[in-house]
Amino acid sequence: MKIQILIGSVRQTRIGPQIARWVKDITEKKFLTEIVDLKDWHLPMDDEPYLPAEGIYTQEHTIAWSNKISEADAYIFVFPQYNWGYPAALKNAIDHLYKEWDNKPALMVSYANRGGGKAAEQLQQVLQGIHMRITETNLEIKLSDVNFSPSDSDTDYPESLHRYEDELVSALNQLNLLYRSR
Numbered sequence: 001m002k003i004q005i006l007i008g009s010v011r012q013t014r015i016g017p018q019i020a021r022w023v024k025d026i027t028e029k030k031f032l033t034e035i036v037d038l039k040d041w042h043l044p045m046d047d048e049p050y051l052p053a054e055g056i057y058t059q060e061h062t063i064a065w066s067n068k069i070s071e072a073d074a075y076i077f078v079f080p081q082y083n084w085g086y087p088a089a090l091k092n093a094i095d096h097l098y099k100e101w102d103n104k105p106a107l108m109v110s111y112a113n114r115g116g117g118k119a120a121e122q123l124q125q126v127l128q129g130i131h132m133r134i135t136e137t138n139l140e141i142k143l144s145d146v147n148f149s150p151s152d153s154d155t156d157y158p159e160s161l162h163r164y165e166d167e168l169v170s171a172l173n174q175l176n177l178l179y180r181s182r
Contacts, residue, residue, distance in 0.1 A: 004072035008079030008090035081112035081119035105178035115140030
């Protein structure tokens with residue numbers, strides 16, 4: 001199973017890449033993984049003439065995005081909670097496509113002061129709407145439990161993230177079961 005780990009925040013100052021790197025380090029012990037950072041993708045809002053459900057793309061960036069997302073068998077969405085919601089860039093990236101997501105397994109890793117559960121609830125509704133298969137258990141990282149410090153590197157992450165490793169492994173097992181039951 002090939003898993004794409006999507007970083008849902010595009011803010012200049014963010015910890016999503018650090019969390020995604022930690023998720024990748026744990027996940028790649030069993031699965032082929034790739035980090036896909038939305039910050040690297042130029043996806044303008046609503047610039048396609050057809051509905052994504054039709055699968056007819058005219059813009060080069062949408063065709064490239066479709067090709068990238070189509071490479072994966074499952075997804076891990078890593079995203080912060082902003083004002084009880086998830087980032088607009090993540091919603092836009094999801095809404096650019098439709099059939100590419102259909103019936104594929106998804107795991108959510110949210111983070112916020114209290115874990116990001118409200119954002120995860122909203123994202124879950126959207127993922128269900130595009131017919132993704134979502135793990136029963138998702139990971140909510142409470143920032144008060146993890147000591148993030150300023151870093152020049154997106155790949156350095158605090159050791160305190162490892163307190164969530166068992167939860168992540170459990171959720172990955174669910175992701176694998178969803179994939180195998182397709």
